[in-house]
Amino acid sequence: MIYTVTFNPALDYVVRMSGDLKPGMTNRSDSEEIYFGGKGINVSTVLRELGEETTALGFTAGFIGKAIEDGVAASGIKADFIRLPEGNTRINVKIKGQEETEINCQGPKIPAECLDQLFEKLDTLKEGDTLIVSGSIPSSLPNDIYERILERLDGRGILFVVDAIKDLLLNVLKYHPFLIKPNKQELGEMFGVEIETDDDIELYAKKLQEKGARNVLISMAGDGSMLITEDGQRLRQGVCKGTVRNSVGAGDSMVAGFVAGYSKTKDYKVALNMGTAAGGATAFLDGLATAELINELYKTLS
Template identity: 70%
Template sequence: MIYTVTFNPAIDYVVRMSEELLPGMTNRSDSEECYFGGKGINVSTILKNLGLDNTALGFIAGFTGTAIKESVNKKGIKADFIELDSGMSRINVKIKGQAETEINAQGPAISKEAQDKLFSQLDQLVDGDILILAGSIPNSLPSDVYERIIAKVNDRKIEVVVDATKDLLKNVLKYHPFLIKPNNHELGEMFGTVLKTDEEIELHAKKLQEMGARNVLISMAGDGAMLITEDGERFRVGVPKGKVKNSVGAGDSMVAGFIAGYLKNHSYEEALKMGTAAGSATAFSDDLATGEAIIELYKNL
């Protein structure tokens, strides 16, 4: 079974405006949409769209949390969220006009008791399972929670995927995660530099391997993606042609596509292609990509 963890799920309330946003004034929208997610839930959605059953773990609260859970269930994903006693899951406001403006909410506090419940859920994972940890962590959680989670499952043959940045990512490398996915800018930031060439990107990805990472997947937006495998191979792929409509969830889609591609035939090269197809398909869509859209792009890579 594949498990994803979303510490701080959210409803993204997208407001579209043709007129300029005027601070301090009454503004009117042209249209509105709601999207239910969070990085781990996005991964779960793409996995399901590609035909892979999985379980979404995490924390929800209030009426917004109930709406998020219902949305996940409607997609056919098993949701085993822990319901918090107080607060409400986030509503993030995304204003798309002549410029894009975002207001990301804080989210509910996660108690020690709720954290313990998550660790009890992790006790149920068995050899052969995949655990995907994605995104930042709320202020109410300890800064080493990723480390504690991976240490918790480290005595079992569980493949751990981590999509995080900076110290949150660096600090888990000692547990030898199966896959990490920084983008090229995040990779450079981790070493205090700007990476300009494929050779520089490869060099610094291998430094993360020296620190413990097994496979390093680097997304590079319009320049495609690179994979440095635990076998020392380097694979590079460009991006398919299409009009970019949306950046939200593209990285999460790449992670999901990579795992789906790898599980299909255990080929790292094909996993990279499927991951790139999934990330691109979401970037070319208003919402997370459908399985059909991903497969169509995959065939042309």
């Protein structure tokens, strides 16, 4: 079973405009869409598209949280959310005109007793399961929460996948996560350097491996991605061809595609290509990737 954790889910309210947003004035939309998101939920959604069994864990609150619970259930995703006693799950507003503008809200406070409930759910994971933790941490949680989760589950034969930045990522490397996914800029920031060449990427990815990471997947926007594997391979893949419509969830989709590809084949090249196809599929759609488009794009990759 593949588990995802979303500490701060969101109802994403997407507003499309033909022109630019004009601050201080009344703006009219051309269309609106609603998506049930948060990084872990995004990953679970794409995993389900690819036929993988997945459970989404996390926290919900208020009537917005209930809408997310209902929406996730309606899409066929198995979820085991913890209801918070106060507040409302956040709404993120994505304004898409000539430029993209996002307003990401705070989200509810997560009390200690609810965090304990999450730990109890995580304690049921067993050898062979995969746990994917991703995204930022709400201000009400301790900033070492990722580290605490991996420490608690360390030694049980669980594959950890971590998609986070800077210290959130660096502090968990001692627990030997199966996969980490920094982007090129984040990789440079972790070491205080400017990353310029593929050799630079490989050099600093291997430094992360020296700190404990098993496989390092580096995304490079329009330049594609590179995977440095635990068995010494350096795999490079470009981006899929298509018209970019959406940037939300492409990285989460890449993680989902990689995990699904590896789960099916235990082949790192297949995993990288499946991750690339899934990320591209989301970028080319208004919502998250569909299995049909992922498989179509996968066939174009060598």
